[in-house]
Amino acid sequence: MQELMTQASLPPSNARPRTVPRTDLIAADQTTAQMPAHERVYQQLRGRILFGEIAPGQAVTIQGLTVALDAGMTPVREAIRKLISEGALVFQGNRRVSVPQLDASSIEQITFLRKTVEYELARRATQQMNRTTIKRLQQIDAALDAAIATGDVGDYLRQNYQFHHVFYSQAQAPVLAGIADRLWLQFGPSLRVVCGRFGTQSLPDRHKDLLNALRSGDAEAAGQAIVLDLEQGMEQIAAALTRID
Amino acid sequence: MQELMTQASLPPSNARPRTVPRTDLIAADQTTAQMPAHERVYQQLRGRILFGEIAPGQAVTIQGLTVALDAGMTPVREAIRKLISEGALVFQGNRRVSVPQLDASSIEQITFLRKTVEYELARRATQQMNRTTIKRLQQIDAALDAAIATGDVGDYLRQNYQFHHVFYSQAQAPVLAGIADRLWLQFGPSLRVVCGRFGTQSLPDRHKDLLNALRSGDAEAAGQAIVLDLEQGMEQIAAALTRID
DNA sequence: CATAGAAAGATTTGATCATATTTTGAGGCG
DNA sequence: CGCCTCAAAATATGATCAAATCTTTCTATG
Numbered sequence: 001m002q003e004l005m006t007q008a009s010l011p012p013s014n015a016r017p018r019t020v021p022r023t024d025l026i027a028a029d030q031t032t033a034q035m036p037a038h039e040r041v042y043q044q045l046r047g048r049i050l051f052g053e054i055a056p057g058q059a060v061t062i063q064g065l066t067v068a069l070d071a072g073m074t075p076v077r078e079a080i081r082k083l084i085s086e087g088a089l090v091f092q093g094n095r096r097v098s099v100p101q102l103d104a105s106s107i108e109q110i111t112f113l114r115k116t117v118e119y120e121l122a123r124r125a126t127q128q129m130n131r132t133t134i135k136r137l138q139q140i141d142a143a144l145d146a147a148i149a150t151g152d153v154g155d156y157l158r159q160n161y162q163f164h165h166v167f168y169s170q171a172q173a174p175v176l177a178g179i180a181d182r183l184w185l186q187f188g189p190s191l192r193v194v195c196g197r198f199g200t201q202s203l204p205d206r207h208k209d210l211l212n213a214l215r216s217g218d219a220e221a222a223g224q225a226i227v228l229d230l231e232q233g234m235e236q237i238a239a240a241l242t243r244i245d
Numbered sequence: 246m247q248e249l250m251t252q253a254s255l256p257p258s259n260a261r262p263r264t265v266p267r268t269d270l271i272a273a274d275q276t277t278a279q280m281p282a283h284e285r286v287y288q289q290l291r292g293r294i295l296f297g298e299i300a301p302g303q304a305v306t307i308q309g310l311t312v313a314l315d316a317g318m319t320p321v322r323e324a325i326r327k328l329i330s331e332g333a334l335v336f337q338g339n340r341r342v343s344v345p346q347l348d349a350s351s352i353e354q355i356t357f358l359r360k361t362v363e364y365e366l367a368r369r370a371t372q373q374m375n376r377t378t379i380k381r382l383q384q385i386d387a388a389l390d391a392a393i394a395t396g397d398v399g400d401y402l403r404q405n406y407q408f409h410h411v412f413y414s415q416a417q418a419p420v421l422a423g424i425a426d427r428l429w430l431q432f433g434p435s436l437r438v439v440c441g442r443f444g445t446q447s448l449p450d451r452h453k454d455l456l457n458a459l460r461s462g463d464a465e466a467a468g469q470a471i472v473l474d475l476e477q478g479m480e481q482i483a484a485a486l487t488r489i490d
Numbered sequence: 491c492a493t494a495g496a497a498a499g500a501t502t503t504g505a506t507c508a509t510a511t512t513t514t515g516a517g518g519c520g
Numbered sequence: 521c522g523c524c525t526c527a528a529a530a531t532a533t534g535a536t537c538a539a540a541t542c543t544t545t546c547t548a549t550g
Contacts, residue, residue: 037505037506038326038505061529061530062531063529063530071506072505072507072508073506073507073530073531074322074505074506074507075505077531078322081326081327082326082330085330085331086330087420087423093514095513095514095515095529095530105417105418106420109418109421110420112365113362113421113424116361117358120357173350174351174354175355175358175431176354178332179358179424281530281531281532282531282532283531283532306502306504307504308502308503308504309503317531317532317533317534318504318505318532318533318534319531319532320532322504338540339504339539339540340503340539340540491550493549494548495546495547495548496545496546496547496548497544497545497546498543498544498545498546499542500541500542500543500544501541501543502539502541503538503541504537504538504539504540505536505537505538506535506536506538507535507536507537508534508535509532509534510531510532510533510534511530511531511532511533512529512530512531513528513529513530513531514528514529514530515526515527515529516525516527516528517524517525517526518523518524518525518526519522519524519525520522520523520524
């Protein structure tokens, strides 16, 4: 009964999804837990963009999302507005909102920012690292390898993002982590294009080096591993871009 | 205002140039042009936060803004959501949205980011600099001095922001400039507190050094001037914070 | 007897939706 | 080939319901 009917094929009658059971706040999955509609829509749309389910250049419409995500217009508007301000969507024309297609200059700027921000995050996270978080990162890395082996691009992107996200959240630096997240949202869609073009095999994986650095508490080595990892990733995006031209 | 749009001035590739509407005719003044209500509300609220008219820690309510800015609820909601994602507002409790009060850790992170991002912006802007922009910066700097002389804190903050904004917009680096803008939005309110505490006299002004560097085209000197400027400003914010404790 | 704590009611605020209005893009017709 | 009409999409408003804070009152205990 806690399942709100998500895709009712019935005509859009005025259902009342506002009755909230306050019992299972922590137990349930956060994505489906009781959450304001605008937050749910934001998370869903963010996930679709971040993991390349909406291709760069593809346009999104408010009314298209209201039916795709089964939500009202107000939550969809708020989510789109928020994602535009985060750079995950671009307001192109008066009526066209789409996933951005990176140009060479944007890629260069994002790479510069990532190198400084994520290097710093890696250093700080390493100094705050504990055993349980290392275990968690190992698990994610294993799932990531499995995704590469099976060629599951979506799962690979998810695990890769999760790896970095968990790692950076350990740094106790929300401002830096927020910038990193914002940047991720901008190159994420293009990362999927790279995977579709070259497959998951060619993707770099410096996570083993990073995990070794974490175990020995070597912040400098961890930062270098991260920088190498992201440099390779961004280079592949740039390479895919020039291929398109 | 439109700096979030990735300006792809590169050749538009041979994707599919479909219809080519008149795009260059809309270069008119956008402040007086007709503007969607949500954009107007966003700009107004952003200005109030950025220049400290809403004190750090002060709460804002949706319904309070609908009457203060004479707008409907939907535009106000969108503006608030956007400003939250930019860090200009923080979503504290279930129902509390307020202007953030910086702690020592946030100040340290913002300072780190500003030093790297604005140094880079200053270098690039100096290399792209032209005579008319220097003139414009001189005018803003004069107005800034006038504001200091008369002790008009609000005008000082506005001119100071304008100076940096015009300068950075010359760098042709919208991603970097977007980060700088976002950071400005986070420490802006606290800057006003500093002014209210110590007056405009004690505020640093490295703009003269910067202008000299621009005239000689010395990117390195321009970057150093900017870093000195922002370091002094952030130190004053940090000092004001410890005073409060 | 007074005060503190709790419970219940009232008021304010937030979230969402349906609908009216405006704007824009497109196609038809002169 | 351009202008005019039309339809679709986006904007914006107010209404409505839920929830949280505050307010008041009642009761129990020192």
